[in-house]
Amino acid sequence: MSTQYRGLGRRRPLQFSQLGLHVIIALLLALSLIPTLIMINLSFKNGLQYRWERWSLSLPLRGSNYNAAWDVIDGYMWNTVLVAAAGLAGVLMLSLIGGYVFARMRFPLREPLYYAIIALLMVPWVLSFIPAYMLYNNLGLLNTRWALIIPNIAGGPIFGIFLMRAFITGIPEELYESARCDGAGAWSLIWRITFPLSLPGLATLSVLNFVAEWNSFLWPLVTISDMSKQVISVGLFRLSRTTNDSVDFGSGGPLFAGYVLASIPLVILFIVLGKFYVEGLVESGIKM
Amino acid sequence: MSAAQTTESDSARRARNLAGGSQKLWRGEALNLRAIRRSWQAYALLSPIFILLIVFVYYPPLLGLVRAFFRWRPGVPATFVGLNNFITYFTYAETPHELVNIVKLLAFGLFAGIVMPFVMAELIFFVRSAAAKEVYRLLVIIPMLVPGIVTVLLWQKLYDPYLGPINDLLRAMGYDELALNWLGEPTTAIYAIIFVGFPWVWGVGTLIYLGGLGQISHSVYEAAALDGCTGIRRVLRIDLPLVLGQVRLLAILAVINAITAFQNILVLTDGGPGFSTMVPGLTMFHSAFRAQQFGYSSAIGLMLFVIAMSGTLIINRSIRSTDEDSSS
Numbered sequence: 001m002s003t004q005y006r007g008l009g010r011r012r013p014l015q016f017s018q019l020g021l022h023v024i025i026a027l028l029l030a031l032s033l034i035p036t037l038i039m040i041n042l043s044f045k046n047g048l049q050y051r052w053e054r055w056s057l058s059l060p061l062r063g064s065n066y067n068a069a070w071d072v073i074d075g076y077m078w079n080t081v082l083v084a085a086a087g088l089a090g091v092l093m094l095s096l097i098g099g100y101v102f103a104r105m106r107f108p109l110r111e112p113l114y115y116a117i118i119a120l121l122m123v124p125w126v127l128s129f130i131p132a133y134m135l136y137n138n139l140g141l142l143n144t145r146w147a148l149i150i151p152n153i154a155g156g157p158i159f160g161i162f163l164m165r166a167f168i169t170g171i172p173e174e175l176y177e178s179a180r181c182d183g184a185g186a187w188s189l190i191w192r193i194t195f196p197l198s199l200p201g202l203a204t205l206s207v208l209n210f211v212a213e214w215n216s217f218l219w220p221l222v223t224i225s226d227m228s229k230q231v232i233s234v235g236l237f238r239l240s241r242t243t244n245d246s247v248d249f250g251s252g253g254p255l256f257a258g259y260v261l262a263s264i265p266l267v268i269l270f271i272v273l274g275k276f277y278v279e280g281l282v283e284s285g286i287k288m
Numbered sequence: 289m290s291a292a293q294t295t296e297s298d299s300a301r302r303a304r305n306l307a308g309g310s311q312k313l314w315r316g317e318a319l320n321l322r323a324i325r326r327s328w329q330a331y332a333l334l335s336p337i338f339i340l341l342i343v344f345v346y347y348p349p350l351l352g353l354v355r356a357f358f359r360w361r362p363g364v365p366a367t368f369v370g371l372n373n374f375i376t377y378f379t380y381a382e383t384p385h386e387l388v389n390i391v392k393l394l395a396f397g398l399f400a401g402i403v404m405p406f407v408m409a410e411l412i413f414f415v416r417s418a419a420a421k422e423v424y425r426l427l428v429i430i431p432m433l434v435p436g437i438v439t440v441l442l443w444q445k446l447y448d449p450y451l452g453p454i455n456d457l458l459r460a461m462g463y464d465e466l467a468l469n470w471l472g473e474p475t476t477a478i479y480a481i482i483f484v485g486f487p488w489v490w491g492v493g494t495l496i497y498l499g500g501l502g503q504i505s506h507s508v509y510e511a512a513a514l515d516g517c518t519g520i521r522r523v524l525r526i527d528l529p530l531v532l533g534q535v536r537l538l539a540i541l542a543v544i545n546a547i548t549a550f551q552n553i554l555v556l557t558d559g560g561p562g563f564s565t566m567v568p569g570l571t572m573f574h575s576a577f578r579a580q581q582f583g584y585s586s587a588i589g590l591m592l593f594v595i596a597m598s599g600t601l602i603i604n605r606s607i608r609s610t611d612e613d614s615s616s
Binding site: 025032124130211 | 319320323324327329330331333334336337338340341343344345346347348349351352353355360362408411412414415416420424425426427428429430431432433434435436437438439441442443444445446448450451453456486487489492495496499544547548551554555569572573576577582585586589590592593596597600
């Protein structure tokens with residue numbers, strides 16, 4: 001019945017409306033990509049091109065802008081990678097352990113303890129921002145890398161445990177049964193069985209966590225005053241404030257080259273793990 | 289959030305059966321000392337997590353809750369001042385202005401955070417070719433590959449009154465009088481901030497909607513098509529009611545964001561020109577890190593928390609998903 005319905009002169013108007021769809025989607029995507037394209041275009045310009053040919057593609061491309069930019073922001077880039085990697089390692093480990101314990105072990109107060117963690121997802125950061133600063137101040141952690149690593153290791157597992165518990169619950173119980181029969185303890189059940197089987201879940205968590213760390217701005221802005229320990233977002237902010245590209249046109253190209261360089265780790269991350277990110281959002285059917 | 293819980297219940301039930309079918313297992317176990325001692329492993333594994341949570345996640349907001357009623361600055365003992373911090377904020381001349389700005393940001397944030405991603409998701413969902421769908425799904429994330437701060441700094445350049453492309457374009461079209469200093473005029477600054485990110489086809493929101501639309505069963509669409517319910521009518525009558533769970537999630541995120549976020553404003557105008565783009569979050573930030581008034585700042589944080597929570601509750605009540613409300 002439905003095939004017959006489809007055959008009844010529906011094809012031609014649909015083809016037309018399909019074309020319209022593609023045009024509208026392309027237009028919306030183009031509009032959202034304009035700032036990115038402008039950034040890339042400006043990153044290759046020398047002073048004269050930056051002043052007189054800002055919106056057109058102009059040759060020759062000045063690749064040395066990237067060398068100049070890298071010399072300024074390489075420290076910020078490495079700091080961010082270091083802090084994000086250290087935090088991520090802790091987040092993944094604690095989320096895996098927590099996810100396993102709540103998914104696979106039975107013990108008194110399991111559910112209350114689980115909800116005591118998940119409820120923290122509902123506390124907006126605005127309530128803790130100021131007092132957390134004072135806490136790190138009192139602990140003498142301000143202006144150290146710990147001030148950037150600890151919040152991630154402590155706060156990251158909240159969503160991590162939520163995600164990994166759901167993931168680990170989906171692992172067939174039979175695998176655990178046979179391992180238990182062989183006398184495996186909790187520790188080896190986690191590392192020998194759960195860990196290799198939950199790699200996709202850990203990949204999703206890694207992307208989410210790394211993107212959040214790479215974007216973090218306000219917290220490092222207030223807790224780190226020593227620019228040699230500062231992260232990329234704050235570094236670029238300072239750079240944009242000290243670059244006077246409306247007078248010194250030659251400084252414009254390197255500034256935008258720095259913006260492009262700061263995006264590259266995220267591009268690499270999405271090329272390698274983006275699949276898990278898109279699938280995690282599209283296929284989990286997340287809602288409230 | 290509900291998706292994760294439904295996947296959970298299946299194997300949880302299986303685990304319960306394996307353990308002898310005790311009904312109490314799902315809630316934990318009988319609460320006695322022997323059971324607790326027997327489960328020492330679970331508690332030992334959880335202890336690092338809870339130590340970190342208690343010190344660095346539970347303690348700060350509780351501290352903020354208390355210190356909102358204190359005069360508090362680094363190196364000086366805190367003194368109790370009752371409701372003074374709140375009274376100071378609500379009698380401050382610029383406060384009504386800040387709240388009006390929040391309302392503007394909120395009204396717009398709901399549109400940009402809910403409507404535009406829905407439109408984009410529907411457009412992609414209507415595409416027939418699976419390959420094209422896949423490509424669009426990837427393209428919507430490209431703007432997210434640029435760090436958030438870079439996006440904001442780029443928009444600042446786009447608005448530049450002399451070198452920015454927006455004014456260049458207006459001048460090229462002959463509208464010289466429209467080429468304003470968008471971020472520098474008190475009348476336009478807040479709208480310029482709102483306009484950042486145009487056309488707001490935000491990747492995460494679009495993907496969340498696509499996930500919801502993908503879960504609608506084919507039989508629903510076939511039945512609808514037979515009744516002649518297609519196109520826009522199908523979107524409003526069938527798709528929208530079936531993705532209300534996603535709408536609610538994005539609405540809550542949009543409300544919390546509109547009320548608490550001030551990062552873009554800090555970077556673009558820092559509240560200026562004058563006080564025209566000030567919001568409570570930015571006042572909180574300034575009073576802590578410029579004026580060292582951490583008690584006052586905590587009070588504003590607490591107030592924003594209460595507003596954001598009320599907004600969340602209102603949305604939770606007013607957007608009811610179809611599983612709860614089958615009257616339509």
